[in-house]
Amino acid sequence: MLLIQASRDAILKPLTTVVGIVERRNTLPILANVLIRKQGNQVAFLANDLEVQITTQADFGVGDDVQSTTVAARKFLDILRALPDTGDVRLSLDDAKLSVQARRSRFALQTLSANDYPTVSQAEQWTASFSMPQKALKQLFNQVHFSMAQQDIRYYLNGLLMVLEPGQVRAVSTDGHRLAHSSIAVEGLEAQMDAIIPRKTVHEMQRLLADDESPVQIDLAAGQIRFRFDQIELVSKLVEGKFPDYKRVIPTxxxxxxxxxxxxxxxxxxxxxxxxxxxxxxxxxxxxxxxxxxxxxxxxxxxxxxxxxxxxxxxxxxxxxxxxxxxxxxxxxxxxxxxxxxxxxxxxxxxxxxxxxxxxxxxxxxxxx
Incomplete structure (x- = not known):
C-alpha cells in the first residue's frame, strides 16, 4: 500500500527534523524508530525519547486512507541520504515491511507497530503561553547554553533556567564554576514563573530555530514545556529541582x-x-x-x-x-x-x-x- 511519493529532499526535511533526538541505544527498542502517521495527504513524523518529543508535518501523502507505522530512524535516514536526487521516492507498507523505492534502488525495512510506540502525554492546561521571534529565542539560548553542566549529580544544573517575568524572559545556566545570564523583552508576557529546560531540549531548539522573525509559540505547565513553530512541535519534560540563586553569584x-x-x-x-x-x-x-x-x-x-x-x-x-x-x-x-x-x-x-x-x-x- 503506497503511503508517500515525493522527492528525496522533501522526505528528508521532516525526517531530519525529528531524528536528532533518537538515541542510538535505547532501553525500549521501538524508541530507535520514527513514527510515521499518514492521514490523507498529511504525513506526520514523530520521534520520542520519553523526555523530549518532536513532531513535524508534511503534505505528500498518497490516497485518502489513514495509515501509521514505525521504522528504524537512523537506517531510514541513511538510506534516503544515499539515494540519488533524481525522480520521486515511493514509500509503501506491505506485510509489516516498509518498502523504499527510487528508480532502480529498492529497500525493504522491518517495521514495528505504531500502536506500541509511546508518545508524550501533553498537559491539559498550560499555565503560561506567549510568543516571540525565533531569532530572539535562538540568540537567548546561544548566549547562555555553554555554561550548562554535563551529567552533574546536581541534576538541576544539567539544564537552562528560563525565568518568565512581566514583559521579559531571562535565561541562566551554570555548572558551578561559571554562570551565564541574559534576558530579552517580550511583549504581552504577563506570567511569572521559572522552568529548568533540559540540556538536550536546549540543543535541539538551537538546531531547529530559524534566524528570522517568524514566531515561536511557547507554552508552560507544571513539569512540561512546548514549543510550536513552522510545522514543528517540540514537547519536553522539565527538570525538577531548585536552581541556585543566580542573583547572588553575579558580582556588583x-x-x-x-x-x-x-x-x-x-x-x-x-x-x-x-x-x-x-x-x-x-x-x-x-x-x-x-x-x-x-x-x-x-x-x-x-x-x-x-x-x-x-x-x-x-x-x-x-x-x-x-x-x-x-x-x-x-x-x-x-x-x-x-x-x-x-x-x-x-x-x-x-x-x-x-x-x-x-x-x-x-x-x-x-x-x-
Missing part, C-alpha cells in the same frame, strides 16, 4: 573595567591553550602597565606567552582561569569587544559583559595553577 560594585577586542583576545587564548594539559586547562592572566599578559605551561616545562595592549594602569592583578571557560563565551558572543570587570583579589570572579547590552553577564571563578 566592581570598579575596574577594561575593554578588550574580542577577536584578538580569542586568538591569544587559543594559542596559549595549545600548551595547557588536558587535566589542567589553566592560563595565567596578568594585568598591569596597560598590558594583559597571558601565559600557560605544562608538565614538559613548555611555555606560551601572549601580550595584548589594554587600558589598565591600576594596581597589578595576577589571576588564573580555565581557558575553556573563557573561549566558550568568546565563541558565542559576536561583538567587536568584550568588557572585563575585575577586583584586586586573586579569589574574585571575573565579570564579562558586552558593550550596549546590560543584560548579558558571564561570571567565571578563578583557579589555582
Amino acid at each position: 560594585g566592581y570598579t575596574r573595567h577594561i575593554q578588550i577586542p574580542r577577536d584578538a583576545l580569542q586568538a591569544s587564548l587559543q594559542r596559549a591553550a595549545i600548551l595547557t594539559t588536558d587535566k589542567l586547562k589553566g592560563v595565567r592572566l596578568q594585568l598591569g602597565d596597560n598590558l594583559l599578559r597571558i601565559s600557560s605551561s605544562n608538565a614538559e616545562q613548555e611555555e606560551a606567552r601572549e601580550e595584548l595592549e589594554v587600558d589598565y594602569a591600576q594596581e597589578p592583578l595576577d589571576v588564573a582561569f580555565n581557558v575553556t571557560y573563557l573561549l566558550d563565551v568568546l565563541a558565542n558572543i559576536k561583538t567587536e569587544a568584550v568588557c572585563w570587570s575585575v577586583q584586586p583579589d586573586v579569589n574574585a570572579s571575573v565579570l564579562i559583559t558586552v558593550p550596549d547590552d546590560d543584560e548579558f553577564k558571564y561570571v567565571v571563578m578563578p583557579m589555582r595553577i
Whole structure:
C-alpha cells in the first residue's frame, strides 16, 4: 500500500527534523524508530525519547486512507541520504515491511507497530503561553547554553533556567564554576514563573530555530514545556529541582573595567591553550602597565606567552582561569569587544559583559595553577 511519493529532499526535511533526538541505544527498542502517521495527504513524523518529543508535518501523502507505522530512524535516514536526487521516492507498507523505492534502488525495512510506540502525554492546561521571534529565542539560548553542566549529580544544573517575568524572559545556566545570564523583552508576557529546560531540549531548539522573525509559540505547565513553530512541535519534560540563586553569584560594585577586542583576545587564548594539559586547562592572566599578559605551561616545562595592549594602569592583578571557560563565551558572543570587570583579589570572579547590552553577564571563578 503506497503511503508517500515525493522527492528525496522533501522526505528528508521532516525526517531530519525529528531524528536528532533518537538515541542510538535505547532501553525500549521501538524508541530507535520514527513514527510515521499518514492521514490523507498529511504525513506526520514523530520521534520520542520519553523526555523530549518532536513532531513535524508534511503534505505528500498518497490516497485518502489513514495509515501509521514505525521504522528504524537512523537506517531510514541513511538510506534516503544515499539515494540519488533524481525522480520521486515511493514509500509503501506491505506485510509489516516498509518498502523504499527510487528508480532502480529498492529497500525493504522491518517495521514495528505504531500502536506500541509511546508518545508524550501533553498537559491539559498550560499555565503560561506567549510568543516571540525565533531569532530572539535562538540568540537567548546561544548566549547562555555553554555554561550548562554535563551529567552533574546536581541534576538541576544539567539544564537552562528560563525565568518568565512581566514583559521579559531571562535565561541562566551554570555548572558551578561559571554562570551565564541574559534576558530579552517580550511583549504581552504577563506570567511569572521559572522552568529548568533540559540540556538536550536546549540543543535541539538551537538546531531547529530559524534566524528570522517568524514566531515561536511557547507554552508552560507544571513539569512540561512546548514549543510550536513552522510545522514543528517540540514537547519536553522539565527538570525538577531548585536552581541556585543566580542573583547572588553575579558580582556588583566592581570598579575596574577594561575593554578588550574580542577577536584578538580569542586568538591569544587559543594559542596559549595549545600548551595547557588536558587535566589542567589553566592560563595565567596578568594585568598591569596597560598590558594583559597571558601565559600557560605544562608538565614538559613548555611555555606560551601572549601580550595584548589594554587600558589598565591600576594596581597589578595576577589571576588564573580555565581557558575553556573563557573561549566558550568568546565563541558565542559576536561583538567587536568584550568588557572585563575585575577586583584586586586573586579569589574574585571575573565579570564579562558586552558593550550596549546590560543584560548579558558571564561570571567565571578563578583557579589555582
